Amino acid sequence: MSASPIVRRIAATALAAGSVVAVVAMPASADSDHGHGHGRHQSYSNVVLGDIQYDSPGRDDWSNRSLNREWVEVTNTGRRAVNLRGWSLTDRSGNLYRFDDLRLAGRATVRVHTGRGDDTRRDVYQDSRDYIWSNYADKASLRDNRGRTVDTHSWGYRR
Numbered sequence: 001m002s003a004s005p006i007v008r009r010i011a012a013t014a015l016a017a018g019s020v021v022a023v024v025a026m027p028a029s030a031d032s033d034h035g036h037g038h039g040r041h042q043s044y045s046n047v048v049l050g051d052i053q054y055d056s057p058g059r060d061d062w063s064n065r066s067l068n069r070e071w072v073e074v075t076n077t078g079r080r081a082v083n084l085r086g087w088s089l090t091d092r093s094g095n096l097y098r099f100d101d102l103r104l105a106g107r108a109t110v111r112v113h114t115g116r117g118d119d120t121r122r123d124v125y126q127d128s129r130d131y132i133w134s135n136y137a138d139k140a141s142l143r144d145n146r147g148r149t150v151d152t153h154s155w156g157y158r159r
Contacts, residue, residue: 045150046078047087049142050109052153054133067115068125070133072140079106086145092138092154097126 050073056066072089076082084099089112097112102124104110110124114132117125126132133140137156144150 045144046080047074047076047082047084047104047142047144048151049073049140049153050075052133052140052155054138054155055135056114056131060131062130064115064117067128067131068113068117070114070131071111072133073109073111074104074142075109076104076106081105084110087150088143090141090143091132091134093134095126095128095132099124 052072053070056070058066058069060066074084074089082104084102084104087099089097089099100119102110102119102121105121108121110122113123113125114128115125116127116129117123119125134156137154139152139154139157141149142151
């Protein structure tokens with residue numbers, strides 16, 4: 001004996017509802033590919049990591065010019081300014097850059113360069129005499145002034 005059309009419709013509706021619940025229950029912070037092979041952690045903040053130049057163009061000669069051609073962009077995607085005082089940027093090896101009193105305007109970007117230089121609203125410097133970011137595999141992590149991870153980018157790691 002075959003199931004009635006009403007029973008089949010109820011079963012189909014129940015299966016469809018289960019699929020919707022499963023999709024909605026998936027974590028929002030799962031890593032995914034984000035262009036150029038970067039793994040990306042979804043952010044709860046309007047301040048996120050942008051482009052990363054982890055391989056300084058040209059020969060690595062440890063000159064300040066070469067060091068400053070290695071950088072990470074931090075972007076405020078919101079409309080309101082955010083003070084980055086106490087925020088930090090780290091790599092997988094534990095190198096740490098802590099932001100001073102930097103007010104990042106809405107829809108603005110600041111580049112964090114590896115070498116030495118004079119900080120401005122658009123460019124800040126880690127004052128390192130060595131390269132920070134690995135050309136082969138690394139992870140950049142941005143944390144807010146409470147130590148919460150806001151955003152991450154990684155490259156070179158197999159998933």
